[in-house]
Amino acid sequence: MGNLRLGSTAPDFEAETTHGKIKFHDWAGDSWVVLFSHPDDFTPVCTTELGAASVNQGEFDKRNVKLIGLSANDVNSHNEWIKDINEISGGELKFPIIGDKDRSISTTYDMLDYQDATNVDAKGMPFTVRTVFVIDPAKKIRLTLAYPASTGRNFAEIIRVIDSLQMGDKYRITTPVNWQKGDKVIVHPSVKSGEEAEKLFPGYETVKPYLRFAADPSTRASA
Numbered sequence: 001m002g003n004l005r006l007g008s009t010a011p012d013f014e015a016e017t018t019h020g021k022i023k024f025h026d027w028a029g030d031s032w033v034v035l036f037s038h039p040d041d042f043t044p045v046c047t048t049e050l051g052a053a054s055v056n057q058g059e060f061d062k063r064n065v066k067l068i069g070l071s072a073n074d075v076n077s078h079n080e081w082i083k084d085i086n087e088i089s090g091g092e093l094k095f096p097i098i099g100d101k102d103r104s105i106s107t108t109y110d111m112l113d114y115q116d117a118t119n120v121d122a123k124g125m126p127f128t129v130r131t132v133f134v135i136d137p138a139k140k141i142r143l144t145l146a147y148p149a150s151t152g153r154n155f156a157e158i159i160r161v162i163d164s165l166q167m168g169d170k171y172r173i174t175t176p177v178n179w180q181k182g183d184k185v186i187v188h189p190s191v192k193s194g195e196e197a198e199k200l201f202p203g204y205e206t207v208k209p210y211l212r213f214a215a216d217p218s219t220r221a222s223a
């Protein structure tokens with residue numbers, strides 16, 4: 001994803017959005033952010049995605065996560081399209097969508113589509129792919145995803161990764177394949193087996209010296 005890697009500082013920018021002009025870092029404040037691009041307004045896959053993001057707003061709120069969408073259309077077009085999204089999803093889209101018609105933010109964040117020759121505007125200029133950046137309150141990029149225009153994303157998976165990241169920031173754990181909140185976690189490799197592990201994760205199980213499971217630590221105060 002260009003020069004933006006996990007751990008990079010998310011570039012700041014000013015933008016027109018459906019909620020007015022913003023300065024990205026100020027707007028983000030102390031929250032986590034999901035910055036996600038979609039190819040174009042009034043398109044079918046994008047309409048289902050934005051509807052799903054909107055219907056899941058409560059799940060993002062619970063995790064202190066702000067959503068912000070982006071495409072290379074103007075804000076007037078976004079505002080018209082949001083009426084359709086709300087009609088189809090049955091929800092009310094509450095997060096801002098950036099109007100990046102000049103593609104300045106898409107270029108900075110390397111969101112433009114160099115693969116799909118159908119994902120272009122009337123002048124043949126590429127639209128964006130389905131990029132996701134999860135950004136933490138320190139403005140560090142913690143997850144990047146890029147899906148093709150033809151494939152809608154899974155917002156439950158984005159929430160799952162945020163749960164893993166937030167738990168990993170708080171406790172010395174990692175999360176296994178297909179993990180869901182409440183499942184057993186993995187004791188971080190930096191935790192020494194024996195006294196240290198037992199103190200942090202009482203009753204932890206050793207499957208291999210390098211694979212140790214523990215109960216969800218969020219129910220314990222001392223982990």
Ligand code: BEZ
Pocket residue numbers: 039040043044045046047118119149150
């Ligand atoms: C869509 O959202 O359905 C879409 C947008 C651009 C290219 C292909 C599909």
